Amino acid sequence: MGLAASAWQLEQARQLLEHFQPVPGQKLNLPPASLVTERAVALALQIAPRHGKPRAQGVITLRCDSAAGLALDRHHHETLEQMRAEGARLVEVEQLAFDRQAPLLALIKPMLQVLSSPVKTxxxxxxxxxxxRLQAAFYCGQLGFKRLQNRPPNRADKILLHLPSTRLVALQSRHLPEIRRPD
Structure with a gap:
């Protein structure tokens, strides 16, 4: 898994995201491959191609905090401002999708590597x-996120999750033996 570096790879990422997270009547607008200053798209390509072409198995889009803020500011502004005031440099997971037929254990370690890229970059x-809540079980159980706060009343269906870089580094340094498929 690595950062998408070509128009073809971005198209593969877009197709996978649209397949697993369809937005009716809207095409996903992913950034050009050369634009990685505030936003990054990472994807895994299948090693053994199907029907002669490799295809994306997983996609993660990340956005770096900027003067414009993050999409999360719409519903969690106070929490994010408090973190910023304490010196936090934030990154948002905008989208995460993976082919459910792909072996999960093979994707977890690369997903953690991709999540660590903004820590360095x-x-x-x-x-x-x-x-x-269902997605939170995966993020927490497989990727090490923790619930940051209770759900705001106007967003009862959504949960804010947090992964500090220190926990991410600790997860990466292990061989990840405790990773298992979510129930």
Whole structure:
């Protein structure tokens, strides 16, 4: 798994995201491959091609905090501002999708490597994600995220999750023996 570096790889990422997270009537607008200053798209390509072409098995899009803020600011502004005031350098997981037919254990370690890239590239200290309760079980159980706060009343279906860079480094340094498929 690595950063998408070509238009073809970005197209593969877009197709996988649209397949697993369809947005009716809307095409996903992924950034050009050369634009990695505030946003990065990472994907895994299948080693053994199907029907003669490799295809994406997993996609993660990340956004670095900037003067414009993050999408999470719409619903968690106070929490994010408090983190920023304490010196946190934030990164948001915008989207994460993977082919459910791909072996999960083979994707976890590369996903953790991709999540660690903003720690190095953008000097991020904290990675955040907002997701449903079902998705939170995966993020927490497989990727080491923890619930940051209770759900705001207007977003009862969404949970804010947090992965500090220190926990991510600890997860990467292990051989990940405790990783298992979510129930």
């Amino acid at each position: 953008w000097e991020a200290t904290d990675i955040l994600a907002e997701c449903t």
